[in-house]
Amino acid sequence: MSAPVGVLALQGNIPEHLDALRACGAEAVPVRRPSELAEVAGLVLPGGESTTLSKLLEAVELLEPLRERLRAGMPAFGSCAGMILLAREAIDARPDQHQLGALDITVRRNAFGRQVASFESDLAVTGVAGGPVRAVFIRAPWVESTGRGVEVLARVPGSVAGPASGKVVAVRQGPVMATAFHPEQTGDARLHDLFLRRVRDSVAAG
């Protein structure tokens, strides 16, 4: 891959994502401004707080350039708040929160309950070989509904009791994927590797 892969570096677990991408052999760089966005072949949107991220994207004038790159087919991988931003619609988001609309999904913010700070589960993820992925959810959303072009990659297992049971927590639509959980928290870079395969396909397709 000639161009580096970026990690949106406004808030959240930025070094962990950079490390995971590098562990997969990619050149990974932080992205804080439009000139840096223009240089990358794909972008990771880390978790954090989606209202704050939405404001910061606007403040550093990345919102429109990012929308434009996504419209033009740039591969992207959003985790947690990154998933919320990439979604077409977010339930329980502030009305002035921006949506990037790159995934035809409706997400529910803080879906596991505001009191539920974190929740962990082993998930089978489509496209990830070698056994289940340990998924760490931190004040996470889940996906309430998906449009036609959206592939479900993972759900909370049916064996988990309560309202989270069976909920969609990882999706892909074309070159854009997202997880409600934090793949950078576990030292397992298989989801980053899945994303990088998309980036390589997109670079190869020109």
Ligand SMILES: NC(=O)CC[C@H](N)C(=O)O
């Ligand atoms: N870990 C996270 O990214 C949490 C997301 C946060 N609850 C939000 O709504 O933006």
